[in-house]
Amino acid sequence: MSTATQPSLSVGREFGRSRAERRGWFAGVHGSEHAWALAFALPYTVVFLFFVIYPIGYGLWMGSDPALYRELFDDPRYLTAVANTLLYVGIGVNVKMFLAFMLSGFFMQKRWWSKFVMILFILPWATPALPAFMSIHWFLNGQWGMLNTALYELFGFDGPVYLNDAWTGLFSNIGAYIWKTLPFWTLILLAGRMAVPQELYEAAAVDGATGLRKFTHVTLPLMANLYFVCTLLDMVFALGDFNATFFVSGGGPAMATEVLATLGIRYAFTVALPRLGVAAVMSALPLLIPLVILLMRKLRMSEGQL
Amino acid sequence: MSGSIVKGRRHSKLYYRLQNYASEALGLLLGVVVVIWSVTPIYNMWTIALDSHDAIFSGTLFPESPTLESFRVVVTQDFWYLERFWHQFGNSFYVGGMVTFLTLFIGSLASFTVGRLHLRNGWMLTNAALMTYVIPASFLAIPMYRIMQIYGLTNNLWSVIATLTTFATPYAIFIFSQYGKSIPMELDESARIDGANPWQIYYRIYLPLMAPALVAVGTYALLLAWNEYLYNFLMLSTPQSMTVAVALAQFLNSDESPWNYMMATAIIYAIPPIALYYGSRRYMAAGLTMGGVKG
Numbered sequence: 001m002s003t004a005t006q007p008s009l010s011v012g013r014e015f016g017r018s019r020a021e022r023r024g025w026f027a028g029v030h031g032s033e034h035a036w037a038l039a040f041a042l043p044y045t046v047v048f049l050f051f052v053i054y055p056i057g058y059g060l061w062m063g064s065d066p067a068l069y070r071e072l073f074d075d076p077r078y079l080t081a082v083a084n085t086l087l088y089v090g091i092g093v094n095v096k097m098f099l100a101f102m103l104s105g106f107f108m109q110k111r112w113w114s115k116f117v118m119i120l121f122i123l124p125w126a127t128p129a130l131p132a133f134m135s136i137h138w139f140l141n142g143q144w145g146m147l148n149t150a151l152y153e154l155f156g157f158d159g160p161v162y163l164n165d166a167w168t169g170l171f172s173n174i175g176a177y178i179w180k181t182l183p184f185w186t187l188i189l190l191a192g193r194m195a196v197p198q199e200l201y202e203a204a205a206v207d208g209a210t211g212l213r214k215f216t217h218v219t220l221p222l223m224a225n226l227y228f229v230c231t232l233l234d235m236v237f238a239l240g241d242f243n244a245t246f247f248v249s250g251g252g253p254a255m256a257t258e259v260l261a262t263l264g265i266r267y268a269f270t271v272a273l274p275r276l277g278v279a280a281v282m283s284a285l286p287l288l289i290p291l292v293i294l295l296m297r298k299l300r301m302s303e304g305q306l
Numbered sequence: 307m308s309g310s311i312v313k314g315r316r317h318s319k320l321y322y323r324l325q326n327y328a329s330e331a332l333g334l335l336l337g338v339v340v341v342i343w344s345v346t347p348i349y350n351m352w353t354i355a356l357d358s359h360d361a362i363f364s365g366t367l368f369p370e371s372p373t374l375e376s377f378r379v380v381v382t383q384d385f386w387y388l389e390r391f392w393h394q395f396g397n398s399f400y401v402g403g404m405v406t407f408l409t410l411f412i413g414s415l416a417s418f419t420v421g422r423l424h425l426r427n428g429w430m431l432t433n434a435a436l437m438t439y440v441i442p443a444s445f446l447a448i449p450m451y452r453i454m455q456i457y458g459l460t461n462n463l464w465s466v467i468a469t470l471t472t473f474a475t476p477y478a479i480f481i482f483s484q485y486g487k488s489i490p491m492e493l494d495e496s497a498r499i500d501g502a503n504p505w506q507i508y509y510r511i512y513l514p515l516m517a518p519a520l521v522a523v524g525t526y527a528l529l530l531a532w533n534e535y536l537y538n539f540l541m542l543s544t545p546q547s548m549t550v551a552v553a554l555a556q557f558l559n560s561d562e563s564p565w566n567y568m569m570a571t572a573i574i575y576a577i578p579p580i581a582l583y584y585g586s587r588r589y590m591a592a593g594l595t596m597g598g599v600k601g
Contacts, residue, residue: 033423036504040419041431043412044475048434051450051472052441059449106336117337119584121344126583129533130551131572134558135351138565146350150367179347240442242536250558261444265536268448281445292440 059278068279077255078280081263084170085284088245088259089238092174096182097231101223103182104189125183133247136176137163140248166256169249173257177244181237185230192226193219225298232295239284239291260284351576355569376570385567387556390545398549398575401466401538402531408471409527410520413478418508420479421486422494432479439476443469444536451540465541466549470534474527485519486512521589525582532579550575 072078103121107114124132139146142161151159162168196219204214242261245251251258251266258266260280268277356372378384383391416435420428450469459465489512497507513520538551545553554575557568 033504034426037419037423037425040415040423040504040508041425041428044416044431044435044479047412047468047472047475048438051453051468052434052438055446055449055453056441058453059446062449062452103340106333106340109333111330111333111337113337117340120341122583122587123344123348123580126529126580127348127576128529128551128579130535130554131351131569131576132347134554134568134572135347135354138354138569139347139350146346146353146367153367179343183344236440236442240444242444243533246535247555261442265444265447268451269540274448274452277448281448284445288440288442288445295440296436 059282062275063278063282065275065279068275069283071276072279072283077258078263080256081258081260081280082283084257085239085259085261087170088174088177088241089235089287092177093231093234093238095174096178097185097227097234099178100182100185100189100230101227103186104193105219107186107190108193121186122183124179125181127180129180129243130247132180133176133243136172136179137248137250140172163249164253166253169253169257173245173248173259176248177238177241180244181234185234188230189223189226192223196222229295229298232291232298235291236288236295239288351569351573354565355573357566376564376566377574379567380570380574385564387553387563388567388571390548391550391553391571393546394548394550394553395574397463397542397547398532398551399578401463401470401549402528402578404463404467405470405474405531406524406527408467409474409478410524412471413475413523414482414513414516414520415508416475417479417482417486418512421483422491422507422512423504432483435476435479438472439480443473443534447536447540450537454541460541461544461547463542463547463549466534466537469537469541470527470531474530477526478523481519481523482516485516489515518589521586525586525589528582529579532575 107118140162142148142159142164145162147162148159151157160168162172200218200222201214204218209217240261241259242265245257245259245262246265249257251262255263255266260283264277264281266277267280268274353366353369355376356369356374357366358371358373358375380388380391383389416431419425420431425431454460454465454469457465459468493511493515494507497511502510532551535551535555538549539555542548542552550571554568554571557563557565557571
C-alpha cells in the first residue's frame, strides 16, 4: 500500500527545498508545522504500539518454547489442520479468483438486466458473516436442510450428511468462503478490466483479432499482475479466516475440518492451552511471511500500472 | 465479440443472428445461476425465520404457513436468549459506530500528516500500517485477549472497539493516501498563506474534499465491525456487555434451540449493514476502484 509511494510522500518536492536544508527530525517547513505533523501522527502511533506491537511481542514470547512445537507435531489433529489449511487456501482462493475473473468478464458485457443481477450478486458480501454462515450451516443439514430437501423433491435423491464427513465438511467450508468473498473480488477485477483502455481492443480488432485472441493478447497480459496481487492478498485473508470454518462445519466432525486459525482458538480457549494455541498459529508464519514478502514486491512494482 | 469488424470468413445473416441468440441465452443462463447461487442462503434464512417452530424439522422449500411470529418474539425479547436483545443491538451499534468514527479520524489524520504535512520518516507510519494490514486478525486473538486483561478491558466494549479500529485503520490510511493525491496541493498552500494552521486545513479543506473516500472507508469499517465474531466472543461474555453477534452464536450452544428465532435475529442483525451498503454503493465503487489492486 505504500512503500512505493514513500519517496513522493516523505520528501515533499513541492516546496522546492533541497534535502540538505531539511535535516534531522525538526527541519520541516516551520517548526510549529512539524509539531502539528507529529501530533497528527500520534493517534495511529499509539494504536500501533499498544494494539499491534505489544500483542505481537506478547505472542512471540508465548510461542517461543520449542517444546510446544514438538507437542504440536505429535498431535494428529494439528497435522490434519495443516493439511486442511493448505487445501482451504489453495483451493478456496484459486477457484474463487478464477470464477471472479470469469464473472468480471460477464459483468463487462452490458445487458439491460445485468444491473439487477449485480445488485443480487453483491448480497453475500453485504450480509454479515455470522448470519450468512449460520444459514449455510442449516442449509447443508443432512436431515432437514434445504439442499437435501431440494435434491429429494427434485430428483428423489437422498443427499449425504455433508457436515458429518471430513471431506464434504471441508469443501462446505471452502464453498461458504467462496460464496462470501466472490462478489468483492469480482468487483475488484471488474474495476481492473474497466481500466483497460478501449483503444487497445480496437487496435487489436483492426489487426484482425477476434474474441479469443483479444482475450489472450490484450486482457490477459494487462490483468495478469492485478490477478496475481489479488490472489496473494486473498491467500493472506483466507489463511486467517475463522468464521467460515467455525460456523459452517464448526471444525467437526471430531476436529477433522479445523484450520490453523480455528485450531489455535480451540487449543487456547476450549482446551485451555493458550501457548499451544499461539504455537499453532505461529506455525503458519513460514507460509504467511513469503506471501507477504511477495505481495510487497508485487505492490511496489505494480504502483503506477493500474 | 460477434460484432468485430474483420472476420476470417463470411457467414450468412442467419448465422450471426443464431450466434447472437445463443450467446444471449448463455448469458441469461449464467445470470440465473449467479442469482440462485447468491440468493439461496439468504432465502434459506427467510424460510426458517418465517416457519412456525414445529414445521422446521420436516424441511421445506417454501414456508407452509408463513408467520412473523419469530420476528415478534425477537422484537419483544420474548425468549430467554433474547432477553436483552435491544440492549445488545445497541452495543453492536455502539461498537460499529465507534470503530467507524475512530477509523476515519485516526486514518485521516495519519494520511494527512504523511501526505500533506510531509512528516519526516512518514514512511515508517505507512509501513507500520501495511504490516498491520497483512496480519490476519484471528492470529493475534490469543495475545490480544491477554493484553486486554492486562489493560483491564474484559467485558468492556472498548476492548473490541480498540481491536477492530486497529485492524480497520490500515486500509483507511491506504485509501486516504491514494485519494488525497487527487486533491491539489495548491489548496493547502493558499490556505496557509491566508494564515490557516494545519488543523484548519485538515478540518476545513482536506476532510470535506475527502467525503467520497470517507463514506467508502466508513462503510468498510462498519462492515468489518459487523462481520467480526471472534473478538466479540472472546472479550464480551456477560449479557450486559454482549453484542448481537455473541448473543446469536449462543443459540448454537444447545441442540434444542428454536432455529426460527435464531434466523429472525440473524435477519434483523443483517439489515443495517445491507441497508448501509446499498445506500453507499456508489461511493463504495469509487473506493474500490481507487483501492483497485489492494482490496
